[in-house]
Amino acid sequence: MSKLRVLLLAGGDSPEREVSLSSGRAVAEAIGKLGHSLIALDPASGASLLGPGGKFLADGVHELPPDSKSLAVVRQKGAIRTVERFDFSSVDVVFNILHGGRGEDGTIQALLDLAEKPYTGSGVLASALAMNKHVSKKLFKAEGIPTPDWELFTLKESKLSDEQKEKLKRFGYPLIVKPNDAGSTVGLSVVHNADELDGAIIAAFEYSNQVMIEEFIAGRELTVGVLGLTPLPVVEIIPKHEIYDYTCKYTSGMTQYICPAKLSDAQTREVQELGLKAFLILGCEGFGRVDFRMGNDGVFYCLEANTLPGMTSLSLVPKAGTAAGISFENLVQKIIDLALERRNA
Numbered sequence: 094m095s096k097l098r099v100l101l102l103a104g105g106d107s108p109e110r111e112v113s114l115s116s117g118r119a120v121a122e123a124i125g126k127l128g129h130s131l132i133a134l135d136p137a138s139g140a141s142l143l144g145p146g147g148k149f150l151a152d153g154v155h156e157l158p159p160d161s162k163s164l165a166v167v168r169q170k171g172a173i174r175t176v177e178r179f180d181f182s183s184v185d186v187v188f189n190i191l192h193g194g195r196g197e198d199g200t201i202q203a204l205l206d207l208a209e210k211p212y213t214g215s216g217v218l219a220s221a222l223a224m225n226k227h228v229s230k231k232l233f234k235a236e237g238i239p240t241p242d243w244e245l246f247t248l249k250e251s252k253l254s255d256e257q258k259e260k261l262k263r264f265g266y267p268l269i270v271k272p273n274d275a276g277s278t279v280g281l282s283v284v285h286n287a288d289e290l291d292g293a294i295i296a297a298f299e300y301s302n303q304v305m306i307e308e309f310i311a312g313r314e315l316t317v318g319v320l321g322l323t324p325l326p327v328v329e330i331i332p333k334h335e336i337y338d339y340t341c342k343y344t345s346g347m348t349q350y351i352c353p354a355k356l357s358d359a360q361t362r363e364v365q366e367l368g369l370k371a372f373l374i375l376g377c378e379g380f381g382r383v384d385f386r387m388g389n390d391g392v393f394y395c396l397e398a399n400t401l402p403g404m405t406s407l408s409l410v411p412k413a414g415t416a417a418g419i420s421f422e423n424l425v426q427k428i429i430d431l432a433l434e435r436r437n438a
Contacts, residue, residue, distance in 0.1 A: 097129045097429065100184040102176070102201065103142060104135035107194025108279045108300060112342075114150065116190045116404040117142060119411075121149045123425040124188070132184060136175040136191070136201075176204050186432055187212035188425075190404055193275060197401045198224040211436035213428050215400040219376035223398045226273050226305055229375060233395050236374050238367055240395045241386070243307040245273060251298035252291060261290075267309040269336075270294060272301035278338045283309065310386040310394050315354055317368030317383045318402070318413040320424070321431055324365035325413035329354035345407065352416040364393045371395050379431045382410055 101124065103117025104110055117133060124131050125147065133142035133149060142150055173195060181187075187205055189212050195201055199221035205212040215223070222229055227245040234240055244260050246253060261268065270293035271281040280300040282293035297304045314337050318325035331349040332341035341347040353361070368383040375398055382402040386394045402410045404425075414424040 097186055098184045099124050099129050099131050099429070100179070100181075100187045101131060101133040101142070102136060102187060102189045102191050102196065103133060104137050105191040105194060105196045106137040107192065107196060108275060109193035110137065112403060112405065113190055113192045113196070114142075116192065116408070118149045119406060119421070120188060120190055120404050120425055123422045126422050127426055134175065134179070136173065136196070139175040173200065173204070176201060179208075181208040181210045184210070186210070186429055188429065188432075189213050190401060192401055192403065193279075198274065211432045213432045214379045215375075215377045215381065219378065220400050222375045223377065223381075223400045224274050226271075226397050227303070229371075229398060230395075232374050233371055236370065238371055238374070238395045239392050241269075241308045241310050243305055246304050246306070248294075248298060248302050248304055251295045253294055258290070261306055264306070264308045269305075269307040269309055270297050271305055271307070272297045273303035273305045275300045278336070278342065281336075281338065283336055310388045312389050313354075313387040315356075315364060315385045315387055315393070316409050316413075317365055317385070318380070318410040319369055319372045319377070319383065320380050320410075320414070320419075320427060322369070322373075324369045325410070326352055326416040327354040327356060327361055327364055328352040328409050328413050328416075329356075330409070342403075342407065348407075350409070350412055352412050360387075360391075367393055367395060371398050375400075378435055380410065380428050 101117055101121055103113050105113055121131060121133055135142050187210055189196065189201060191197060191201060197220055199217040202217045202220050206217060230240045230243060242264065246257055267283050267285045269281065270284055280297040282296055284290050284293045294304060314330040316328050316330065329351040330337050333347050334341050337348065364385055371383045372381055377398060377400055382399045384396040386396060388394055402408065404411060411421050411424060
């Protein structure tokens with residue numbers, strides 16, 4: 094295996110910044126163990142994420158609080174220019190692990206395309222489609238992939254009109270309220286009655302003026318990781334909260350994971366095929382994850398696709414990789430190899 098010069102992008106200015114930094118730390122350690130040289134950059138601050146001795150996130154590195162006001166200030170300063178100014182001739186490949194926002198919606202991908210530098214994950218169009226839940230669900234529905242019914246509202250203020258609320262009556266309660274273009278369940282709420290609806294709209298509107306309201310599917314939480322063109326073993330997620338929310342995702346002990354999920358062989362094949370189909374419909378490449386709810390009716394309902402899924406110690410794609418006999422370091426190497434293969438294709 095030849096030694097590569099890898100640029101790791103982590104942190105960023107999205108609400109998922111802290112998760113990205115956690116993923117970045119794990120990936121940086123793996124890249125070191127693989128013997129590659131590493132540059133780790135936080136586009137939000139323009140700072141290196143490596144301290145003395147190559148330690149990731151050493152003391153003194155600029156770390157912004159993950160609140161929306163602080164991140165908004167960073168965005169106004171043009172954090173994206175950090176990537177624009179980078180000298181890409183100094184690296185062979187970019188490992189992008191910027192979750193959410195401009196790191197995952199196609200913006201960074203467009204800059205890397207212009208730099209003609211191979212990078213991990215999906216390209217511009219697939220990244221943009223997957224980030225937009227409304228558009229991706231329309232594609233799933235058109236291609237015969239079951240997905241929960243939904244309504245999308247583009248709002249000027251953080252409330253629904255009486256006419257808009259009337260459209261929700263077909264869902265009943267509970268229902269899901271979430272931003273249309275955010276990940277890691279930020280701004281997502283389960284609404285059990287009409288009294289909770291206004292507060293949920295306010296929470297979602299904090300992250301996007303496009304708010305999706307979706308029918309709640311009672312049942313099991315499942316996810317299918319994809320590596321290249323291969324679906325990985327299915328992971329079942331059993332959170333301590335009602336849904337697999339931010340706290341359950343990133344707090345140790347808050348969720349039980351079963352991999353491979355306890356499904357029949359036929360059910361496993363079905364949800365893996367649906368996961369790969371959803372991945373390919375959006376044009377995704379490299380690696381990703383497709384999330385499902387298995388309803389009490391036995392139907393697998395596709396929720397969304399993630400083009401840059403987490404790579405922390407609690408993350409789902411690494412768990413599925415382990416179940417498939419792929420160590421974390423080998424998973425990182427395979428993701429890098431796929432990026433290089435796409436550039437050379």
